Amino acid sequence: MKSLRRSCTSGFTLVELAISSVVFGVILSATLGASFTAQNGFSAAVIRSRLEQRAQRALDLILDEFGTAGQTGLTPASAPPLGSFSLTYRRPTGIAAGAITWGNASTVLFEYTADEPNNGVDDDGDGLVDEGRIVLIRNVGLPTERRTVLATGVPELMPGELANGLDDNGDGLADERGLAFSVASGVLTIRLALGEADAHGRRITSIQRIAIQLRN
Ligand SMILES: [Ca+2]
Numbered sequence: 001m002k003s004l005r006r007s008c009t010s011g012f013t014l015v016e017l018a019i020s021s022v023v024f025g026v027i028l029s030a031t032l033g034a035s036f037t038a039q040n041g042f043s044a045a046v047i048r049s050r051l052e053q054r055a056q057r058a059l060d061l062i063l064d065e066f067g068t069a070g071q072t073g074l075t076p077a078s079a080p081p082l083g084s085f086s087l088t089y090r091r092p093t094g095i096a097a098g099a100i101t102w103g104n105a106s107t108v109l110f111e112y113t114a115d116e117p118n119n120g121v122d123d124d125g126d127g128l129v130d131e132g133r134i135v136l137i138r139n140v141g142l143p144t145e146r147r148t149v150l151a152t153g154v155p156e157l158m159p160g161e162l163a164n165g166l167d168d169n170g171d172g173l174a175d176e177r178g179l180a181f182s183v184a185s186g187v188l189t190i191r192l193a194l195g196e197a198d199a200h201g202r203r204i205t206s207i208q209r210i211a212i213q214l215r216n
């Protein structure tokens with residue numbers, strides 16, 4: 001090494017050049033790797049934040065619908081470990097001839113869409129398989145029935161859950177969907193998952209849960 005350096009003091013030796021380029025290559029690839037990872041983390045954080053906002057907005061709209069509900073009139077009122085992916089509420093409006101009179105029914109439910117049928121395939125190519133959406137239906141079954149989409153990108157099963165009759169993800173419900181309602185001790189719990197795939201096809205999911213004390 002020393003003899004080589006002495007013989008070529010004005011610049012790099014071939015050996016030094018080779019080492020320099022290897023080191024430069026290592027530094028360059030390490031830097032590229034770091035920025036690639038940071039960018040991935042950034043885009044994942046952006047997607048997660050967007051999903052949280054979307055889920056919160058959907059839950060706020062569901063709260064508007066069910067926030068003042070009583071346990072009577074709520075169908076189904078599934079107790080854990082059972083959950084339901086739809087919930088219908090009919091508000092009592094008064095009493096006539098000794099019987100409760102009921103207002104129009106509102107339903108919030110998970111449903112598959114025409115471009116993403118339930119077939120184990122990502123038909124719409126968005127990186128999610130058999131995802132669905134949440135729809136609010138007011139005045140159910142009447143000519144005035146109105147449907148509003150509250151959120152899209154809802155996984156058909158909650159992350160970590162398999163369709164096997166068990167509570168695989170340990171959240172207290174078995175085989176729950178990305179939208180799940182359950183009622184216990186007068187409290188309605190709503191679980192909602194929203195998913196999106198990032199530019200590399202990795203699925204990012206946000207899960208929100210709210211509990212509402214039902215009126216008697
Ligand atoms: Ca499908």
Ligand SMILES: [Ca+2]
Nearest residue numbers: 122124126128
């Ligand atoms: Ca899809």
Ligand SMILES: [Ca+2]
Nearest residue numbers: 167169171173
């Ligand atoms: Ca579960």
